[in-house]
Amino acid sequence: MGNRGLRSASSEKVLLSLVTKAVKERDLIQDGDRILVAVSGGKDSTALAYALAAARRAFKKDFTLSAVHISTDFCSCCKKAALAERLEGWGIPFDDVFVPVIGRLKPGRKMNCYWCSTQRRTELLRYAHAGNFNKIALGHHLDDIVETFFMNLMSKGELATMPIRLAYRKYPVSLIRPLAYVEERQVIAFAQDAGILKAACTCPFGTNSARRDMRARIGAMTDGSGDVKRRILHALSSGAEDLLVDDDGREQILP
Amino acid sequence: MGNRGLRSASSEKVLLSLVTKAVKERDLIQDGDRILVAVSGGKDSTALAYALAAARRAFKKDFTLSAVHISTDFCSCCKKAALAERLEGWGIPFDDVFVPVIGRLKPGRKMNCYWCSTQRRTELLRYAHAGNFNKIALGHHLDDIVETFFMNLMSKGELATMPIRLAYRKYPVSLIRPLAYVEERQVIAFAQDAGILKAACTCPFGTNSARRDMRARIGAMTDGSGDVKRRILHALSSGAEDLLVDDDGREQILP
Numbered sequence: 001m002g003n004r005g006l007r008s009a010s011s012e013k014v015l016l017s018l019v020t021k022a023v024k025e026r027d028l029i030q031d032g033d034r035i036l037v038a039v040s041g042g043k044d045s046t047a048l049a050y051a052l053a054a055a056r057r058a059f060k061k062d063f064t065l066s067a068v069h070i071s072t073d074f075c076s077c078c079k080k081a082a083l084a085e086r087l088e089g090w091g092i093p094f095d096d097v098f099v100p101v102i103g104r105l106k107p108g109r110k111m112n113c114y115w116c117s118t119q120r121r122t123e124l125l126r127y128a129h130a131g132n133f134n135k136i137a138l139g140h141h142l143d144d145i146v147e148t149f150f151m152n153l154m155s156k157g158e159l160a161t162m163p164i165r166l167a168y169r170k171y172p173v174s175l176i177r178p179l180a181y182v183e184e185r186q187v188i189a190f191a192q193d194a195g196i197l198k199a200a201c202t203c204p205f206g207t208n209s210a211r212r213d214m215r216a217r218i219g220a221m222t223d224g225s226g227d228v229k230r231r232i233l234h235a236l237s238s239g240a241e242d243l244l245v246d247d248d249g250r251e252q253i254l255p
Numbered sequence: 256m257g258n259r260g261l262r263s264a265s266s267e268k269v270l271l272s273l274v275t276k277a278v279k280e281r282d283l284i285q286d287g288d289r290i291l292v293a294v295s296g297g298k299d300s301t302a303l304a305y306a307l308a309a310a311r312r313a314f315k316k317d318f319t320l321s322a323v324h325i326s327t328d329f330c331s332c333c334k335k336a337a338l339a340e341r342l343e344g345w346g347i348p349f350d351d352v353f354v355p356v357i358g359r360l361k362p363g364r365k366m367n368c369y370w371c372s373t374q375r376r377t378e379l380l381r382y383a384h385a386g387n388f389n390k391i392a393l394g395h396h397l398d399d400i401v402e403t404f405f406m407n408l409m410s411k412g413e414l415a416t417m418p419i420r421l422a423y424r425k426y427p428v429s430l431i432r433p434l435a436y437v438e439e440r441q442v443i444a445f446a447q448d449a450g451i452l453k454a455a456c457t458c459p460f461g462t463n464s465a466r467r468d469m470r471a472r473i474g475a476m477t478d479g480s481g482d483v484k485r486r487i488l489h490a491l492s493s494g495a496e497d498l499l500v501d502d503d504g505r506e507q508i509l510p
């Protein structure tokens with residue numbers, strides 16, 4: 001495995017140790033897995049691909065790793081060649097699939113995040129199925145999971161977030177999110193040290209303003225504390241019945 | 256029922272309609288219930304006692320209502336006489352129980368909120384048991400429930416809050432929180448209009464600073480929106496398995 005552009009920085013150690021911890025604690029990888037990493041070209045999924053390859057030995061599992069990029073009809077930044085070269089340098093075979101996201105819009109419909117992600121997710125599942133991959137690794141990190149939790153809680157009134165491990169009912173494939181323990185600032189630190197950040201691709205439709213707003217609110221709520229975010233993640237693992245009705249005497253004396 | 260000091264204000268209608276909604280939707284009162292309202296002398300439990308008496312007809316249940324105040328060895332403000340008079344004016348029999356909260360402290364131990372509330376809660380349960388009450392009504396409102404949720408989430412890493420309805424395992428008594436749908440600002444508006452606010456008793460040990468801090472953070476997080484708080488309450492009713500593992504394909508395509 002080449003360490004191209006990587007100083008052996010502490011940011012790398014942090015990334016690898018948190019990914020290893022998540023993979024082991026959450027049982028994300030088994031022997032025989034054929035894992036497909038969905039790489040957007042952004043910092044998160046690139047860091048994920050690197051971490052899965054570089055920490056492979058620590059997982060103590062026998063698995064294969066490939067990467068796929070979903071190209072669209074609206075992304076022109078196209079640093080795909082550099083992405084392919086980087087991934088192959090890390091020993092990860094790379095493929096590219098084209099999806100005409102705008103081309104598939106029904107007449108009169110406007111482009112939006114939901115449509116785009118649905119189209120790309122569908123194509124990703126098809127590609128995984130056709131290639132006999134049984135796992136898809138996505139680059140969502142701790143802040144993404146916490147944000148999604150709060151958005152669902154406050155906007156939809158639902159207890160829900162992105163699962164770290166999800167088995168599709170209709171397809172013989174699971175999603176895994178090995179960056180679940182990694183804070184975004186830790187991904188950024190790694191991406192900076194590794195020279196990935198400046199090559200990252202961003203969506204030309206710009207930012208998701210609701211998510212950006214929630215990110216600022218969570219920053220104020222948590223003082224940006226990683227410990228608080230990890231406690232939230234811990235809570236989301238605990239499971240809960242209807243919290244407002246307890247016919248089983250969970251509360252003994254208090255509150 | 257006397258309406259002493261009460262203009263028939265919209266704040267009263269809001270209080271009564273939200274308490275009625277909670278009682279009906281959450282099935283808080285049944286025929287034959289003997290309900291004990293725990294009144295501290297503060298605005299919340301006083302408003303609760305009034306609402307349970309004043310909205311009695313709307314509940315369409317046959318139940319009795321009494322109130323008890325737990326006096327301690329550190330509260331000197333003692334507006335008990337006025338409280339008793341007010342409650343009896345509303346048709347609610349009133350009793351007072353003394354608990355030496357400080358006197359029960361073991362040598363060297365300091366007074367704290369947990370100790371005090373445990374002592375008072377224990378005494379309340381004993382009183383209810385001795386008096387054959389099968390339900391204790393507590394004056395916690397929507398903001399209390401939301402705050403407790405966020406404190407448990409962020410400080411303890413637990414999905415937990417004050418239940419609206421709780422059956423004790425060890426005692427033949429349930430707790431109910433009929434103010435669960437009422438925002439604190441709505442309680443305050445009622446208490447102001449009803450002339451209760453200025454008579455309210457407050458803890459001489461002062462504020463719970465962690466709770467006050469959380470209250471400010473939640474204000475910023477939600478913009479103080481009652482709709483957001485109600486969506487949070489709705490989410491807490493939905494129940495959830497471990498949100499981070501889904502082996503049942505809850506997520507079909509997204510996120």
